[in-house]
Amino acid sequence: MEFKKIALENLEEMRYYLNKSGNRGCNYSVGNILIWGQDLPLTYTIIEDVIVFRTITDKEAIYHIAQYSERFPEMIQKLSEDARSLDKEMLFADLNQEMKDTLDENYPGMFELEYDRDGSDYVYETEALATLSGKRYHKKKNHVNRFKKNVAFTYEEITPENIEECAQMAALWREGREMTPSLEAETKALSLALRHYEALGFEGGLIRVDGRVMAFTLGEQVTEDTFVTHFEKALDTIPELYAVINQQFAEHQLKAYRYVNREEDLGLEGLRKAKTSYHPAFMVDKYKARLKACYRRNTVCLWYCRDFCRTA
Numbered sequence: 001m002e003f004k005k006i007a008l009e010n011l012e013e014m015r016y017y018l019n020k021s022g023n024r025g026c027n028y029s030v031g032n033i034l035i036w037g038q039d040l041p042l043t044y045t046i047i048e049d050v051i052v053f054r055t056i057t058d059k060e061a062i063y064h065i066a067q068y069s070e071r072f073p074e075m076i077q078k079l080s081e082d083a084r085s086l087d088k089e090m091l092f093a094d095l096n097q098e099m100k101d102t103l104d105e106n107y108p109g110m111f112e113l114e115y116d117r118d119g120s121d122y123v124y125e126t127e128a129l130a131t132l133s134g135k136r137y138h139k140k141k142n143h144v145n146r147f148k149k150n151v152a153f154t155y156e157e158i159t160p161e162n163i164e165e166c167a168q169m170a171a172l173w174r175e176g177r178e179m180t181p182s183l184e185a186e187t188k189a190l191s192l193a194l195r196h197y198e199a200l201g202f203e204g205g206l207i208r209v210d211g212r213v214m215a216f217t218l219g220e221q222v223t224e225d226t227f228v229t230h231f232e233k234a235l236d237t238i239p240e241l242y243a244v245i246n247q248q249f250a251e252h253q254l255k256a257y258r259y260v261n262r263e264e265d266l267g268l269e270g271l272r273k274a275k276t277s278y279h280p281a282f283m284v285d286k287y288k289a290r291l292k293a294c295y296r297r298n299t300v301c302l303w304y305c306r307d308f309c310r311t312a
Contacts, residue, residue, distance in 0.1 A: 001082050003045045003054055006037035008199065014044065017051035021067035022223055025284045026121050026263045027094050028066045029222040031200040032230055035192040039185065047075050054082075061088040068098045073106055080291070092289040094119070100287040111289040118267035121284035122275045123226070124260050129250035129278065136279055144247050147240040151209055155248045158197070158204035158218060165213045166206060167194050173233050190231055193218065203227070205249045207234075207241065214238065215245040227254050228261040246278075 004010055015030045026032055033042070033053070044053045048071040053064040061083040065075065083090035092099075093116070103111050128134075132141040147153070156162060170190055177183060193202060197218070204218030215234035222228040229249075234241035254260060259281065265272040 001045055001047070001078065003043035006033060006040075006042050006044065008034065008196065010044075011199070013046075014051065017046060017049075018066060019223075021051065023066050023096070024121070024123060024223050024226045024228075024259070024261055025094060025096075025286065026222070026228045026230070026261055027064060027286075029220055029228050029230075031193065031202055031220045032228070034196070034200060035189040035230075036185070038192065039188055047078055048072075050075065052079065056086065056088065059089055060091050061086050062091045062093055064094045065092065065099060068096060068102070072099065072102050076103070076107075083291075090291040093286070095287040095289055097285060097287070100289065103289050109292075111291055114288045114290075116286040116288050119264050119286050121228075121264050121286075122262050122278070122280040123282050123284055124262060124278055125281045126227075126250055126254050126257050126260050128281075129246060129260055130255070131251075132247060140243055140247075140278070143240045143243045147238070147244045151238065153214075153244075154208045155252055156206050156208065157253060158202075158206055158216065160198065162206065162213070163194055163197055166204075166216045166218075167191070169213045169216065169235065170194075170233055173235060193231065202230075203253055205245070205253055207245055207248065209238070215241045217245050217249050221257070222261060225258040226261055227257040227259070228263065230263070 006014075011030065011034065014033065018028050018030050018033075021028060037053075040055060041057075042053055042055050044051055046052070048069055050065060050067045050069055052066070052075070055062040063079050065072075069075070080090055092103075095103075100113055104113060128137070132144065158166060170187075174183070174187065179187075193200065197204075200220065202218050202220050204216060206213050206216035208214065214237070215232075217229060217232040219227055219229040219231070232242065232245060234245055250260060261284065262275060262278075265275050
């Protein structure tokens with residue numbers, strides 16, 4: 001089984017299979033995979049006409065399956081054989097409900113199944129983000145209206161002509177912040193996103209105040225009806241900027257999409273509160289499944305001793 005590297009040269013193949021998957025999860029947008037995956041031990045292969053991503057750690061082979069198919073059990077078999085050949089424990093991440101239920105039904109008791117709440121995505125109605133209509137958005141709309149009343153601003157689509165200004169604003173945003181491993185990784189991913197903006201098919205918008213870029217956001221189409229927002233940055237000098245760039249981007253550029261995926265909250269309390277406050281239409285729920293070790297052999301098993309595992 002050949003696994004290929006995450007690279008621009010493989011962009012079109014990945015895009016074809018990811019588009020075909022219909023998966024709304026932010027993990028399965030081609031741009032997201034490219035900007036985050038090039039610094040990770042992430043590779044991909046095609047199994048049963050479905051794209052599968054693999055990360056290898058010291059102990060585990062972690063698999064991400066983009067799409068459920070009727071041949072899902074055959075895929076599991078091939079991946080279990082791959083994990084066995086690597087002498088690694090096997091973990092599935094970012095499984096959808098159907099995949100999780102299939103594992104539970106076909107291999108009862110053989111997997112430790114876990115709902116990944118921290119990694120599940122928030123998906124919103126585009127119209128709700130653009131109009132902020134109704135009682136539940138009253139505070140959000142007040143913030144936006146106050147900004148519009150008190151600040152002379154302009155909104156622009158991100159283009160090759162102004163993209164460098166976004167990079168400069170991002171550098172200004174980082175000043176004074178501790179360069180943690182997560183911020184360092186984000187900085188690299190954002191740099192790649194801006195550098196390969198057109199090649200990756202990204203869309204974005206920015207806000208100027210007094211001629212300066214003060215906020216920007218960008219992302220990409222993930223399914224026919226869903227856009228995923230990857231980055232949203234605003235300088236701290238004006239408190240309402242985040243609410244405004246969110247609303248303006250939805251109003252000006254996202255009306256062709258019914259939904260906007262604004263990614264996960266990573267289990268961060270403040271981020272969860274902020275994302276929940278926009279009242280998601282639904283979540284893209286994700287699950288993890290870890291193959292249990294065989295109690296008697298003390299090795300990972302799946303296919304050759306299923307009856308044994310059920311009674312062990």
